Amino acid sequence: MMDLHCEMIMEEYREAKPVLERMLVEIPALLRDKLAKNGIIVTAVDARIKTEESLKGKLELKGNKYASLSDITDIFGARIITFYTDDVDRIAAMVEQLFEIDWDNSVDKRMLHQLDSFGYNSLHYICRMPEFPYRFELQLRTTLQHAWASINHDIGYKTGVEIPREYLRRINRLSGILEMADDEFSRIRSEITDYRRRVQQLVQKGKLDDVLLDGDTFNSYLQARPFDSLNKRIAAINQAEIQEVPLMRYLRVFVAFGCKTLGDVQRLVKQYSEAAYRLARHQLGNTDLDIISSAVGVQNICVVCILATGGGKMGLVRFFDAINGHNTQNEAIAEMTFNLAKSIQL
Amino acid sequence: MKTEIVENGSQVIAKFSGRLDTAAAVQTAEDVKPLLEAANKEIILDCTALEYISSSGLRIFLSIRKEAAAHGSKVIVRNINADIRQVFMMTGFISLFVIE
Numbered sequence: 312m313m314d315l316h317c318e319m320i321m322e323e324y325r326e327a328k329p330v331l332e333r334m335l336v337e338i339p340a341l342l343r344d345k346l347a348k349n350g351i352i353v354t355a356v357d358a359r360i361k362t363e364e365s366l367k368g369k370l371e372l373k374g375n376k377y378a379s380l381s382d383i384t385d386i387f388g389a390r391i392i393t394f395y396t397d398d399v400d401r402i403a404a405m406v407e408q409l410f411e412i413d414w415d416n417s418v419d420k421r422m423l424h425q426l427d428s429f430g431y432n433s434l435h436y437i438c439r440m441p442e443f444p445y446r447f448e449l450q451l452r453t454t455l456q457h458a459w460a461s462i463n464h465d466i467g468y469k470t471g472v473e474i475p476r477e478y479l480r481r482i483n484r485l486s487g488i489l490e491m492a493d494d495e496f497s498r499i500r501s502e503i504t505d506y507r508r509r510v511q512q513l514v515q516k517g518k519l520d521d522v523l524l525d526g527d528t529f530n531s532y533l534q535a536r537p538f539d540s541l542n543k544r545i546a547a548i549n550q551a552e553i554q555e556v557p558l559m560r561y562l563r564v565f566v567a568f569g570c571k572t573l574g575d576v577q578r579l580v581k582q583y584s585e586a587a588y589r590l591a592r593h594q595l596g597n598t599d600l601d602i603i604s605s606a607v608g609v610q611n612i613c614v615v616c617i618l619a620t621g622g623g624k625m626g627l628v629r630f631f632d633a634i635n636g637h638n639t640q641n642e643a644i645a646e647m648t649f650n651l652a653k654s655i656q657l
Numbered sequence: 658m659k660t661e662i663v664e665n666g667s668q669v670i671a672k673f674s675g676r677l678d679t680a681a682a683v684q685t686a687e688d689v690k691p692l693l694e695a696a697n698k699e700i701i702l703d704c705t706a707l708e709y710i711s712s713s714g715l716r717i718f719l720s721i722r723k724e725a726a727a728h729g730s731k732v733i734v735r736n737i738n739a740d741i742r743q744v745f746m747m748t749g750f751i752s753l754f755v756i757e
Contacts, residue, residue: 551712554719554750556749556750556752556753560752591747594743594746594747595747595748598744598747599711599712600711600712600715600744600747600748601712602712602715602716602719602748603748603749604748604749604750604753605749606749606750606752606753607747607748607749608749610749610751610752631751634751634752635751635752635755635756636755638755638756638757639757640737640742640756640757643739643742644742644746644751647739647742647743647746648746
């Protein structure tokens with residue numbers, strides 16, 4: 312049963328509902344906007360108003376602790392769930408600039424554990440916005456921390472039965488494993504970022520033999536626009552405009568050619584550019600086509616490479632299957648290309 | 658040059674017939690406008706009766722593809738003849754469309 316004091320707080324809560332509803336709209340929107348501006352991608356931004364039932368339960372337990380509704384810091388709560396642990400700290404810095412933080416009531420649960428204990432890990436800030444009279448709780452945690460907390464809550468509270476110590480220990484052990492996984496995900500992300508930077512530097516310095524060929528490195532190679540000069544020569548045949556198209560699908564073709572490094576790709580490009588240009592001149596020279604795609608150079612390089620290395624018609628079919636997807640039309644395209652190349656003795 | 662647009666459930670089909678050359682391109686660009694408005698559907702460019710395509714015609718096909726890509730849908734070019742296939746091939750646009 313609630314006493315009169317708690318009933319007054321409940322009444323205050325009901326009167327505060329319109330303000331809380333506004334907070335429910337404005338605070339998540341503000342958070343999403345700031346995250347987007349800072350380029351931070353998160354799993355979710357959630358918010359909720361404490362339900363009447365939940366508030367009632369809280370007041371029944373410790374109602375005398377609160378003089379009024381504004382003393383209850385979790386009457387409104389927001390939560391940001393991140394992919395990486397590093398992002399929790401980045402968002403924390405963002406939040407500290409965005410809101411006034413009640414440091415006395417904020418707590419970094421990640422720091423509360425002893426060296427040999429594991430369990431709930433989240434950063435809880437008690438925040439205030441000048442526009443609203445109520446403080447609110449903002450929780451920051453990773454997806455894995457969120458998964459652990461949700462399952463822990465489900466097991467620990469939903470059943471309403473006290474969990475034996477053995478099971479609690481097993482749940483907390485899992486928290487330790489997830490902490491390791493979180494750290495590893497963050498480390499992997501940092502190392503991939505470093506790797507991409509190193510590759511870009513090597514590409515810029517022209518040290519292509521030091522760069523193994525994969526999706527990341529081929530993308531960096533394409534950013535250096537290796538087919539531009541050939542495409543411009545081909546465009547000049549008919550004073551054509553060049554339309555940009557994606558070229559990543561050519562990665563699998565270069566892999567099929569046996570290229571192991573970007574240096575191998577570059578050597579093929581050099582070796583077959585002249586023949587690729589001759590093929591284009593022969594094809595386009597008799598037309599008034601004044602639009603080409605940025606794939607025309609690399610496409611012709613691949614065609615002449617296949618023919619020069621004895622791949623023949625079947626090699627061309629496989630090539631067109633790789634870039635167009637498997638399609639019955641590819642045989643006709645290969646046949647046409649093969650006959651044309653033969654006629655100009657490529 | 659004639660263009661006929663047919664809506665068929667989740668698909669919208671443009672049937673081209675004749676020569677899509679520079680002279681015909683202005684009218685064809687106008688005729689395919691309903692396709693751009695239905696770009697959230699799968700778009701079929703039926704070229705069974707299309708005899709020829711010029712750069713201007715290619716630009717129309719590219720604008721349809723651009724609009725469809727912006728809506729996450731695809732463009733299928735169906736039944737092109739050997740000459741048109743060669744145009745797609747030598748301009749490097751062949752891998753940009755699904756050619757059936």
